[in-house]
Each structure stands twice: as structure tokens, then as C-alpha cells.
Amino acid sequence: MPITSKKLSYIYNPKTPVAKLALDEVSFHLEEGGFIALVGRTGCGKSTLVQHLNALLFPTGGEIEIDDFLNAAEKKRRSKKLFEVRAKVGVVFQFSEQQLFEETVEKDVCFGPKNFGLSEEKALEKAHESLAKVGLGEEFYKRSPFDLSGGEKRRVAIAGVLACSPKYLVLDEPTAGLDPYGAKQMMELFKSINDSGVTIIFVTHDMNLVLGYASEVLIFHDGKLMKQGKPEDLFQEDLSSYSLESPLSYSFARKLNDKGMGLELSKCKDEVSLAKEIAKRKGK
Amino acid sequence: MNITIGRYIPVQSPLHRIDPRVKIFCLIALMVACFLPYNRVINVDGVDKEVTYWALSAAIYGVMFLICTILFLVGRLSFGKLFSSMKSLWFTVAILLVIYILVPNYTVPTLGIAFKVPAMNNWTVYWDSFAGAGRIFFRLVLTMMLTFLLTATTKPLELTYAFEWYLSPLKIVKFPSAEVAMTISIALTFIPTLLDxxxxxxxxxxSRGASFQKGGFRRKVVGLTSLIIPLFVSAFSRSEDLANAMICRSYDPKGKRTRYRAYRFHLIDLFAFLFCAALMALAITMIAIRFDPFLSWFGVSLL
Incomplete structure (x- = not known):
């Protein structure tokens, strides 16, 4: 079952002088198994939307349905089983490294699964499994999470969410503050998780990552959903009105086309495919 | 979680324009009026005893509440946020009520018997217990309203200035008033950040299934731990960052700070000052002369 949103609206601090409309009648439909990117400039409502996905926020208008869980503005229509949807939708927040609190890495990762009702041994098993997935070996199990580096901390936080075996994994700027190599590794990790059948929804400002990994993009601007579609198609349009930059390979290919190169934009997904396209033209 | 106490609300209003020094004075004056013991003397078995004058207390709290309400409207502040943060007060009131009921005759009862508990050796509960709990409730509500009024209409920077001004006489005895003011201002500035x-x-x-309100005791404790430890960690790292940032900008605790904004006394300041001073003086006078409005005006001594 997929995610469907109908005229979803959210206002922060309603009926006060500092009221702010964060989401404005957003409607969309997402299929299962996708690798979905949410993009848009800071303050456009992406993070607010993310918090609706596991019922941390309740809409002030409209509704969003995640499988059979309905998160609606009207209290009566809202589904009651918050716990189930939180187990199903794992959210990794921005600066997730700040959520660690246990004495050891292992215990911290166990926190989620234990909350969702797994036994001690099962939780530990899950924890080891997900720590392995994020690339942290046995030597980390007994270390204090506060002694780790920033990138390692974030991996632990992600493992903590993965250990709850979510069906949807939502990531709010997972690569912010990581070095380019770390960011790439992180994205590869999400790709492998996606391949194992988990739907990934991620928020990012890096269009290169969007083009490289996402199967679908949602572009937000001032709380409104402006565009939804495949990244290859969307990036062919001019996105500067939404304060978005084209991915590097696209803008490079476009510059070449201006000089009469005649490259096929939708095939230039990254450095490798761009090089291939250029070679193809040159070979002719 | 919905906590707005302590947050500055940026709107234009006469309250926002009042000098912070005057505002602090007004807060103290109004608080004094709220917290004074309004007593009267009655004769119990030939001995004069001082008892709480419930009717006068109720009247004073009513008037203060009215004043606060008017100030809220003048300051263009919303009540919704205030009331939602008062929800937890019910618990306090309930506990107070239990204590007052269990402690026998904490004062000479004047309001009559509410009920008796035959099962507990005819334990007598007086209406005074309820009135006592109610009084503390009203004092808390008024304190919250007044402090909310101050912090919502005064920028942290202005507050610091006022604190420093009030503490400046202590400089003679080498009291570090500027540093204390800076500390207070940083604490105030960071309340919203910490709440975030x-x-x-x-x-x-x-999202990881922690529960802060529901579930068993153990679960709640674990949930709370998972909140408090990261909060401490981030507070410490923030303070370190802030200290570094201040040092980088050559902050010298001993240096004399200049001000961007000059404070001049306006008519509205004078008005606010006189109004609050008069209220406080009136309250003190009423106690000093044992003013009994209900006897002198209506010819009856109620309650």
C-alpha cells in the first residue's frame, strides 16, 4: 500500500502573530519501493511534510494516508495506532547524531526495536544486523556513542532507525555535514537498503545526489508542491525559479550543447554516462 | 510539547515600548500586591487570632486577574498559549488540596465544614482547605501571567540592560554585575533554543518508539532519559561554541560595554511606574490599616 496525500496543509503557531503556513494544500501519491527525493529551498515545508509521515505532526487541513493509517486534520477520522505507523515509517532527522544517549552503541541501537516490543535477544540481533549494514563492525558494539566521530555517530543513529525494520525509511538531509566521500558511501548504503525492498524518502539540497539516486522527485516551493516526476525529466526544465541548481553533469552537458555538441541530456546522469555520451558524439 | 513561556513575541504594542527597567519594577510591584497576606483578626475563645481574609483575597486576585487580562489585550498576546502551558497546574492544585485536607487546622477555619469522613474517625474537612489550594492556584496563575507579560514584551537584550542597571549599585562592593547580567541574558536567550x-x-x-506520557513507569523513565541526556550533551556543546564565538569577538568580561540603543524616559514609562507603584502602595496600606471593605461598605462582615 502506498502513500497518498490529499490537500495536506500545516500551519505553525496558528492564530498567533507568528503563524506560518508551512504546507499549502499538498497532494501527491507515492508508490512503494521508490527512491524518492524531496527538494526545495530551506523553509519550503519538506521537513514539515516528513513529520506528517509518522504522525509526529497532525495536519491543520487535509489528510495523508500511509498504507491504512490515516493522518487527517479532523481528530475523529485520524487513525489511533500511532505506534504501528511509527514502527512502519522510520524517520532519521537532521543532525540525527544528537539523538544518541545510551552507554554503548549496541544499547542505543536496541532502543527502537525494544520500544516496538522486541525481546532483548531479538533486539540485540537486529542491532548487530543493522550496525553491519551501516558498516560498523563488532569493535564498535561496546563503545560509547559519545566517543565516536560525527560520521560514525550518524551511522549509529541510522542503524538505530533501521533496527526497527521500517517499511518506509525517511531521511532528512542525511548527507549534510559529511565529507563528499562519506556522503557517497551513505547514499550507496541507502541504495542497497532500497534494493532490499524498503521505500526511501529523502530530503536533500544536493541535486547531484537526486539525479544519481532518486527514481522520483518532488519539488517544493513556499509550502506548495510545484512538480513531481522523474529527475531526468525535471532537470531538463529551468528550475532556477525554485532556487534549485541543475546537477553538475547536466549543466556541463548543457554548456557543451550550447557550443553545438548535441548531447542527449537525459542520458547524462553522472560523470561516467556523460563521458560515454561525449565519446559517442566524438566517435561519429 | 507546547511551551511558550519565556519567549519574546515580536509585535508592536505600548507594552513593548515601555522601558525595561520600569517593566521589571512593575512586575515586582504587582507580584508584591499578589503575594501579600490579606488577613483579618477574629476573636476565638477570647483570644485574638489572625486569619486569612478570604473575601478580600478573592477580590484582590479578581482585580489583579482583570488587570493582567487587560495588559494581555494591550500587549496583543494570545491567551491560548498561556492556558495550554497552565494545564500542568491542575496536578499541582490537586496535590495541594490533598495536603491541605490531610493537615488538620492549618489555619483557624472560618469558612465552615465541607464534609466529614466517618471512615477516618470523623475527619473534618473545612472549606478553608479548598480556599487555601485555590489561593495558591491563583497566585501561580498570576505569577505566570505577569512573568509571561514581561518576557513576551521585552527582548532579552533589554532585560539584561535592566538587570545590569538594577545591580549596578553593587559594583561598589566589587559585585560582578555586568557578568551576572550577561549570564542571565544568555540563559534567557537560550530558553527558546533549548526548547527547540x-x-x-x-x-x-x-520516531524510535519512545514514550513520554503513556506506558509503564519504567518505560516513561527510559523515554525521559533518552530526552534528557542528549539535551545535556547539546547544551554543553552549545555553551562551548558560544564561549568560543564570544572569545573570537574579543568579549572581555571586565570591559565596559557600550550600548546601541539609548533609553529615554517617556510619558508611558512614568504612567506605568505610577500605576504599579500606586497599586502596591494601596495593597500595603490595606494591610497596614486592616482595611475591611465588606464591613465598612456593606455593613456585614463576610467570611
Whole structure:
């Protein structure tokens, strides 16, 4: 079952002088198994939307349905089983490294699964499994999470969410503050998780990552959903009105086309495919 | 979590324009009027005893509440946020009520018997217990309203200035008033930031199935730990960052600070000052002369 949103609206601090409309009648439909990117400039409502996905926020208008869980503005229509949807939708927040609190890495990762009702041994098993997935070996199990580096901390936080075996994994700027190599590794990790059948929804400002990994993009601007579609198609349009930059390979290919190169934009997904396209033209 | 106490609300209003020094004075004056003991003397078995004058207390709290309400409207502040943060007060009132009921005759009862508990050796509960709990409730509500009025209409920077001004006489005895004022101002400035942290971390932990309100005791404790430890960690790292940032900008605790904004006394300041001073003086006078409005005006001594 997929995610469907109908005229979803959210206002922060309603009926006060500092009221702010964060989401404005957003409607969309997402299929299962996708690798979905949410993009848009800071303050456009992406993070607010993310918090609706596991019922941390309740809409002030409209509704969003995640499988059979309905998160609606009207209290009566809202589904009651918050716990189930939180187990199903794992959210990794921005600066997730700040959520660690246990004495050891292992215990911290166990926190989620234990909350969702797994036994001690099962939780530990899950924890080891997900720590392995994020690339942290046995030597980390007994270390204090506060002694780790920033990138390692974030991996632990992600493992903590993965250990709850979510069906949807939502990531709010997972690569912010990581070095380019770390960011790439992180994205590869999400790709492998996606391949194992988990739907990934991620928020990012890096269009290169969007083009490289996402199967679908949602572009937000001032709380409104402006565009939804495949990244290859969307990036062919001019996105500067939404304060978005084209991915590097696209803008490079476009510059070449201006000089009469005649490259096929939708095939230039990254450095490798761009090089291939250029070679193809040159070979002719 | 919905905590707005302590947050500055940026709107234009006469209250926002009043000099912060005057505002602090007004806060203290109005608080004094709220917290004074309004007593009267009655004769019990030939001995004069001082008892709480419930009717006068109720009247004073009513008037103060009215004043606060008017100030809220003048300051263009919303009541919704205030009341939602008062929800936790019910618990306090309930506990107070239990204590007052269990402690026998904490004062000479004047309001009559509410009920008796035959099962507990005819334990007598007087209406005074309820009135006592109610009085503390009203004092808390008024304190919250007044402090909310101050912090919502005064920028932290202005507050610091006022604190420093009030503490400046202590400089003679080498009291570090500027440093204390800076510390207070930093604490005030960071209340909203820390609340944002609470919000963010509690959301992150809730996504991992933590429970802060529901579930068993153990579960709640674990949930709370998962909130408090990251909060401390982030508070410490923030303070370190802030200290570094201040040092980088050559902050010298001993240096004399200049001000961007000059404070001049306006008519509205004088008015606010006189109004609050008069209220406080009136309250003190009423106690000093044992003023009994209900006897002198209506010819009856109620309650």
C-alpha cells in the first residue's frame, strides 16, 4: 500500500502573530519501493511534510494516508495506532547524531526495536544486523556513542532507525555535514537498503545526489508542491525559479550543447554516462 | 510539547515600548500586591487570632486577574498559549488540596465544614482547605501571567540592560554585575533554543518508539532519559561554541560595554511606574490599616 496525500496543509503557531503556513494544500501519491527525493529551498515545508509521515505532526487541513493509517486534520477520522505507523515509517532527522544517549552503541541501537516490543535477544540481533549494514563492525558494539566521530555517530543513529525494520525509511538531509566521500558511501548504503525492498524518502539540497539516486522527485516551493516526476525529466526544465541548481553533469552537458555538441541530456546522469555520451558524439 | 513561556513575541504594542527597567519594577510591584497576606483578626475563645481574609483575597486576585487580562489585550498576546502551558497546574492544585485536607487546622477555619469522613474517625474537612489550594492556584496563575507579560514584551537584550542597571549599585562592593547580567541574558536567550532542542530530540526519540506520557513507569523513565541526556550533551556543546564565538569577538568580561540603543524616559514609562507603584502602595496600606471593605461598605462582615 502506498502513500497518498490529499490537500495536506500545516500551519505553525496558528492564530498567533507568528503563524506560518508551512504546507499549502499538498497532494501527491507515492508508490512503494521508490527512491524518492524531496527538494526545495530551506523553509519550503519538506521537513514539515516528513513529520506528517509518522504522525509526529497532525495536519491543520487535509489528510495523508500511509498504507491504512490515516493522518487527517479532523481528530475523529485520524487513525489511533500511532505506534504501528511509527514502527512502519522510520524517520532519521537532521543532525540525527544528537539523538544518541545510551552507554554503548549496541544499547542505543536496541532502543527502537525494544520500544516496538522486541525481546532483548531479538533486539540485540537486529542491532548487530543493522550496525553491519551501516558498516560498523563488532569493535564498535561496546563503545560509547559519545566517543565516536560525527560520521560514525550518524551511522549509529541510522542503524538505530533501521533496527526497527521500517517499511518506509525517511531521511532528512542525511548527507549534510559529511565529507563528499562519506556522503557517497551513505547514499550507496541507502541504495542497497532500497534494493532490499524498503521505500526511501529523502530530503536533500544536493541535486547531484537526486539525479544519481532518486527514481522520483518532488519539488517544493513556499509550502506548495510545484512538480513531481522523474529527475531526468525535471532537470531538463529551468528550475532556477525554485532556487534549485541543475546537477553538475547536466549543466556541463548543457554548456557543451550550447557550443553545438548535441548531447542527449537525459542520458547524462553522472560523470561516467556523460563521458560515454561525449565519446559517442566524438566517435561519429 | 507546547511551551511558550519565556519567549519574546515580536509585535508592536505600548507594552513593548515601555522601558525595561520600569517593566521589571512593575512586575515586582504587582507580584508584591499578589503575594501579600490579606488577613483579618477574629476573636476565638477570647483570644485574638489572625486569619486569612478570604473575601478580600478573592477580590484582590479578581482585580489583579482583570488587570493582567487587560495588559494581555494591550500587549496583543494570545491567551491560548498561556492556558495550554497552565494545564500542568491542575496536578499541582490537586496535590495541594490533598495536603491541605490531610493537615488538620492549618489555619483557624472560618469558612465552615465541607464534609466529614466517618471512615477516618470523623475527619473534618473545612472549606478553608479548598480556599487555601485555590489561593495558591491563583497566585501561580498570576505569577505566570505577569512573568509571561514581561518576557513576551521585552527582548532579552533589554532585560539584561535592566538587570545590569538594577545591580549596578553593587559594583561598589566589587559585585560582578555586568557578568551576572550577561549570564542571565544568555540563559534567557537560550530558553527558546533549548526548547527547540527538546522538541527535535523528543520527536526523534518518538520516531524510535519512545514514550513520554503513556506506558509503564519504567518505560516513561527510559523515554525521559533518552530526552534528557542528549539535551545535556547539546547544551554543553552549545555553551562551548558560544564561549568560543564570544572569545573570537574579543568579549572581555571586565570591559565596559557600550550600548546601541539609548533609553529615554517617556510619558508611558512614568504612567506605568505610577500605576504599579500606586497599586502596591494601596495593597500595603490595606494591610497596614486592616482595611475591611465588606464591613465598612456593606455593613456585614463576610467570611
Amino acid at each position: 532542542d527538546v522538541n527535535r530530540i523528543s520527536k526523534a526519540q518518538a
